[in-house]
Amino acid sequence: MDFLSITGGEKLQGSVSVSGAKNAALPLISATLLAKNEACLKNLPDVVDIKTLLSLLEMLGAKVQRIDPHTVKVNSSEILSTKATYDIVRKMRASILVLGPLLSRFGKCEVSLPGGCAIGARPVDLHLKAMEKMGAIVEIKGGYIVANAPKGLKGATIAFDKITVTGTENVVMAAALAKGVTKILNAAQEPEVVQLCEVLQAAGVEIKGIGSNELEIVGQEGEALEFKEIEVIPDRIEAGTYLCTGAMTNSSIRLERVIPEHLSAVTQKLEEIGFGMEYGENHLTLLPASKRRAFEIITTEYPGFPTDMQAQFMALATQCEGASIIEERLFENRFMHVSELQRLGAGIHLRGNTATVNGGTKLLCADVMATDLRASSALVLAALAAEGTTNIHRIYHLDRGYERLEEKLRALGAVIERGRE
Numbered sequence: 001m002d003f004l005s006i007t008g009g010e011k012l013q014g015s016v017s018v019s020g021a022k023n024a025a026l027p028l029i030s031a032t033l034l035a036k037n038e039a040c041l042k043n044l045p046d047v048v049d050i051k052t053l054l055s056l057l058e059m060l061g062a063k064v065q066r067i068d069p070h071t072v073k074v075n076s077s078e079i080l081s082t083k084a085t086y087d088i089v090r091k092m093r094a095s096i097l098v099l100g101p102l103l104s105r106f107g108k109c110e111v112s113l114p115g116g117c118a119i120g121a122r123p124v125d126l127h128l129k130a131m132e133k134m135g136a137i138v139e140i141k142g143g144y145i146v147a148n149a150p151k152g153l154k155g156a157t158i159a160f161d162k163i164t165v166t167g168t169e170n171v172v173m174a175a176a177l178a179k180g181v182t183k184i185l186n187a188a189q190e191p192e193v194v195q196l197c198e199v200l201q202a203a204g205v206e207i208k209g210i211g212s213n214e215l216e217i218v219g220q221e222g223e224a225l226e227f228k229e230i231e232v233i234p235d236r237i238e239a240g241t242y243l244c245t246g247a248m249t250n251s252s253i254r255l256e257r258v259i260p261e262h263l264s265a266v267t268q269k270l271e272e273i274g275f276g277m278e279y280g281e282n283h284l285t286l287l288p289a290s291k292r293r294a295f296e297i298i299t300t301e302y303p304g305f306p307t308d309m310q311a312q313f314m315a316l317a318t319q320c321e322g323a324s325i326i327e328e329r330l331f332e333n334r335f336m337h338v339s340e341l342q343r344l345g346a347g348i349h350l351r352g353n354t355a356t357v358n359g360g361t362k363l364l365c366a367d368v369m370a371t372d373l374r375a376s377s378a379l380v381l382a383a384l385a386a387e388g389t390t391n392i393h394r395i396y397h398l399d400r401g402y403e404r405l406e407e408k409l410r411a412l413g414a415v416i417e418r419g420r421e
């Protein structure tokens with residue numbers, strides 16, 4: 001297993017080119033199961049989760065042609081199997097994204113039921129209820145979701161009890177080939193959902209309300225779609241994480257290839273803390289703060305503050321003056337990084353879903369363990385500010401979602417090495 005050694009305390013400087021968004025690419029790759037032509041996806045991030053999903057599609061019978069590390073062509077015209085096996089789903093929960101497209105195109109599928117994960121129980125009940133509402137018969141057998149819709153899916157009104165990102169994406173994809181109109185109420189509005197809708201719209205599916213919490217999708221009655229070339233949007237969470245590397249070390253960092261609007265909740269918070277921010281059309285620069293003030297965060301759905309940036313801001317809170325308060329509203333157990341940050345000397349008190357971080361602490365190097373993707377990036381951030389050399393173990397979590405992390409950090413002046421144990 002690989003680990004990272006980071007020697008902290010260096011000022012960083014320079015620019016980072018932001019990769020394509022993993023969470024946009026995953027539904028887009030899944031959506032190619034709805035295509036009758038070969039779909040070309042560009043600006044894919046070169047990360048493990050994308051490779052995992054592409055290998056799932058290959059197992060289903062899709063032809064995947066890797067043009068370069070960021071471009072693939074997927075041809076799903078001859079799908080042989082509609083079963084997403086446990087082996088793949090246990091590696092990546094987002095494999096659930098093949099449920100909607102497989103069911104609407106082929107009228108049946110089996111998808112291993114994703115279990116809980118490090119950040120909480122993460123049920124998929126809302127995905128399943130929605131598929132049932134659209135006419136599918138859904139059963140759980142031997143750890144698998146077994147879904148059948150022999151006469152095809154039909155349009156329905158889906159009112160989500162909770163806002164769910166992949167749930168909304170699954171319904172949008174299912175609705176694209178269903179018979180009749182599907183309305184989604186309380187839909188997720190994340191930029192990744194917006195891009196999926198836009199791609200399907202470009203493929204001929206009529207979708208109203210894109211970017212709002214009410215979507216209306218006119219189904220194509222089983223007629224497969226003709227996809228245009230897709231350019232994946234920049235990764236707002238990777239971008240936010242690099243802004244935090246600058247914030248953590250109070251350095252100036254410029255991001256290239258971003259959509260600043262997608263980062264509003266994060267950049268506003270950084271300004272509130274005391275950092276300067278220069279906005280361009282597709283670039284963004286963080287400027288050092290004369291004083292870093294404590295802050296409050298409540299994680300919510302987009303356009304609110306993203307849960308995927310909570311851990312990174314907790315690391316940042318250790319460097320701010322005063323007590324910061326961080327409330328996690330989306331995932332009940334998304335505080336696994338707390339005990340690891342404490343090993344580095346962070347003063348964090350946890351009560352229910354709220355963490356109080358007493359800032360201004362000096363962090364000291366230690367051995368720490370990565371527990372999930374974003375928790376791992378919080379440890380990298382803390383290590384950048386800690387005195388001495390911190391070893392971060394189990395970094396396969398980071399490789400799932402951050403492309404060329406060491407290379408990008410080294411280019412900013414970080415002292416970072418990858419080792420094997």
Ligand code: UD1
Pocket residue numbers: 023026094120121122123124125126127128162163164165166167192307308330331332
């Ligand atoms: C997606 C993102 C993830 C992000 C999360 C919240 C991808 C691949 N992953 O995950 O990085 O942290 O959105 O922004 O895009 N819920 C249910 N039942 C369901 C579905 C969800 O109770 O059927 C709950 C979840 O447990 C959670 C909340 O709804 O408390 C939101 O989860 P959801 O938006 O579905 O997260 P994901 O789509 O899995």
